[in-house]
Amino acid sequence: MGNLRFPIGQFSFQPPSTAVQRKQWIADLAEAPANLRAAVAGLSEAQLNTPYRDGGWTVRQVIHHVPDSHMNAYIRFKLALTENDPIIKPYDEGAWAELSDTRDTPTEISLTLLETLHARWVRLMEAMSDADFLKQFRHPERGVVTLEMNLALYAWHGKHHVAHITSLRERNKW
């Protein structure tokens, strides 16, 4: 049995990144909305309400979580690009996933939100210089985070959650 919680393994990053790696991670983020859309295509309401693993989020919560998370990531990019060492605001992703919008919003709205968000984010990153990727913010718990590391993290994060859904579908033969 594979690791249900970390189907593609845990995130790891060794600085410094190369321009080739960053180009690939940006491409990963450019493809993430279509990959998430494909991963959930054709699922019924009952299937969307199924946890991807015992004790885990439902598929619906995963779909709404990805833009919640990536909106925060996008804002952290913009803060680091426009301020010197900004302190960013963490958020309680588990509590966000329990808010009523996660239960009551059609998944299509979050799939579209992710597409439009990534269209902005990818344009921003494609225009960044090598030096811009060394700009950083301060996370109150995780310390200093460079934008190259944050790029690598969210490239992983999109694939991580897509794999939660595709592995659930494989196991259940959906």
Ligand code: NI
């Ligand atoms: Ni996540």
